[in-house]
Amino acid sequence: FSSVELTQHFLARIKRYDSQLNCFITLTETQALAQAKAADMRLAQGDSSPLLGIPMAHKDIFCTNGIKTSCGSKMLDNFIAPYDAHVVQKCATSGVVMLGKTNMDEFAMGSSNETSFYGPVKNPWDTQAVPGGSSGGSAAAVAARLVPMATGTDTGGSIRQPAALCGISGLKPTYGLVSRYGMIAFASSLDQGGPMARSAEDLALFFNAMAGYDPQDSTSLLRDPEDYTAALGQSLAGLKIGVPKAFFGEGLDAQVAAVVQAAIEEFKKAGAELYDIELPNSHLSVPAYYIIAPAECSSNLARYDGVRFGYRCEQPKDLIDLYKRSRAEGFGAEVKRRIMVGTYALSAGYYDAYYLKAQQIRRLISDDFKQAFKQVDVIMGPVSPTPAFNLGEKVDDPVTMYLSDIYTIAINLAGIPAMSIPAGFVNDRPIGLQLIGNYFSEAKLLNIAHQYQ
Numbered sequence: 001f002s003s004v005e006l007t008q009h010f011l012a013r014i015k016r017y018d019s020q021l022n023c024f025i026t027l028t029e030t031q032a033l034a035q036a037k038a039a040d041m042r043l044a045q046g047d048s049s050p051l052l053g054i055p056m057a058h059k060d061i062f063c064t065n066g067i068k069t070s071c072g073s074k075m076l077d078n079f080i081a082p083y084d085a086h087v088v089q090k091c092a093t094s095g096v097v098m099l100g101k102t103n104m105d106e107f108a109m110g111s112s113n114e115t116s117f118y119g120p121v122k123n124p125w126d127t128q129a130v131p132g133g134s135s136g137g138s139a140a141a142v143a144a145r146l147v148p149m150a151t152g153t154d155t156g157g158s159i160r161q162p163a164a165l166c167g168i169s170g171l172k173p174t175y176g177l178v179s180r181y182g183m184i185a186f187a188s189s190l191d192q193g194g195p196m197a198r199s200a201e202d203l204a205l206f207f208n209a210m211a212g213y214d215p216q217d218s219t220s221l222l223r224d225p226e227d228y229t230a231a232l233g234q235s236l237a238g239l240k241i242g243v244p245k246a247f248f249g250e251g252l253d254a255q256v257a258a259v260v261q262a263a264i265e266e267f268k269k270a271g272a273e274l275y276d277i278e279l280p281n282s283h284l285s286v287p288a289y290y291i292i293a294p295a296e297c298s299s300n301l302a303r304y305d306g307v308r309f310g311y312r313c314e315q316p317k318d319l320i321d322l323y324k325r326s327r328a329e330g331f332g333a334e335v336k337r338r339i340m341v342g343t344y345a346l347s348a349g350y351y352d353a354y355y356l357k358a359q360q361i362r363r364l365i366s367d368d369f370k371q372a373f374k375q376v377d378v379i380m381g382p383v384s385p386t387p388a389f390n391l392g393e394k395v396d397d398p399v400t401m402y403l404s405d406i407y408t409i410a411i412n413l414a415g416i417p418a419m420s421i422p423a424g425f426v427n428d429r430p431i432g433l434q435l436i437g438n439y440f441s442e443a444k445l446l447n448i449a450h451q452y453q
């Protein structure tokens with residue numbers, strides 16, 4: 001196939017199915033066809049870059065020069081960034097063809113895509129079900145074959161949980177491997193971009209294009225570039241797999257547990273050894289996260305004041321009215337809830353009791369993983385406690401919604417990498433297996449996933 005043919009194929013699928021799924025906020029058909037033509041010229045000249053001419057989509061949290069970047073919010077519905085995110089630049093350099101920008105929970109706050117200003121995404125396996133969130137548009141688009149791969153971001157599970165619920169693969173990298181420059185901030189110490197695709201091999205190729213040092217992000221890690229496909233194909237004989245008891249306790253759906261356990265057993269056949277491990281502080285990860293993430297979000301979202309960019313209310317009476325009404329009208333309910341929780345947690349007199357305590361717990365959680373990785377090479381468990389739930393089922397109950405990320409959040413608090421890969425089905429809805437590794441073990445995780453698939 002030529003890149004133009006591939007691009008036309010996927011654009012046709014988007015036009016045919018996306019009215020039912022709502023994966024895309026913006027389609028960039030004209031630009032995509034121009035990029036595909038350019039890719040075909042490079043291919044004809046003998047350029048064999050692996051991603052050259054391959055269609056993909058960006059989560060609408062990544063700034064794209066001249067193309068709307070909404071972050072799923074009314075606040076940025078009119079925002080056209082004057083520059084590309086580092087990830088967008090890197091992908092463009094690899095020669096991919098961007099078909100559009102995918103739907104997401106507002107400012108990446110959510111686990112079901114229901115907080116998006118543009119309406120929820122539907123799960124392609126069952127349109128009654130949520131696709132997960134916040135990268136639900138990317139996950140559903142890949143699952144429905146509207147695009148072969150898409151970018152996502154993961155602050156507490158937003159790549160892995162929608163990947164699991166839509167039956168695709170996703171990688172949340174080690175914090176600092178993917179630049180956050182031009183990736184709209186939610187909780188800066190946790191946010192990390194990563195690839196979503198159908199196989200570990202695709203993820204590895206895509207991740208090669210996304211990762212890399214960027215002086216424009218002060219938390220970007222200066223490391224020698226690595227080829228993440230290099231370990232694909234290595235034997236798993238002697239691999240030590242840790243299975244945390246804490247991930248199989250109360251709250252985990254019994255059928256999900258059975259699918260995940262059966263998947264882990266498969267690795268024994270490939271020569272791996274299983275070990276029970278303890279992650280004694282993991283029950284504290286959701287409460288710690290729901291202090292730290294809102295605290296950072298309340299600070300990051302202070303920039304949306306109706307003055308510099310984004311939504312501005314009609315006819316403000318004075319400056320205070322402009323701030324108040326622009327924010328009241330521009331943000332949705334979940335974003336406001338987080339800003340209020342975060343502002344409270346950071347207030348004088350409460351800081352020590354909440355924010356400082358949460359930071360101490362964060363260290364304990366990270367130490368638990370350090371201990372575990374002295375014993376084992378990889379940790380396996382569920383991604384989400386249940387299969388995809390129905391649209392509307394949890395919208396009025398934030399705490400139940402927050403518990404969707406009970407197995408993914410600790411990984412962001414520690415800054416380590418983790419993946420979700422398809423492991424089976426419960427009631428015809430996909431279930432993910434989570435692979436968690438030590439810092440910089442992406443190549444190893446990708447190989448483990450590759451062997452399973």
Ligand code: GLN
Pocket residue numbers: 108109110111133134153154155156157158159186293405
């Ligand atoms: N669901 C979690 C939240 O709402 C995680 C979101 C994310 O990873 N961006 O905060």
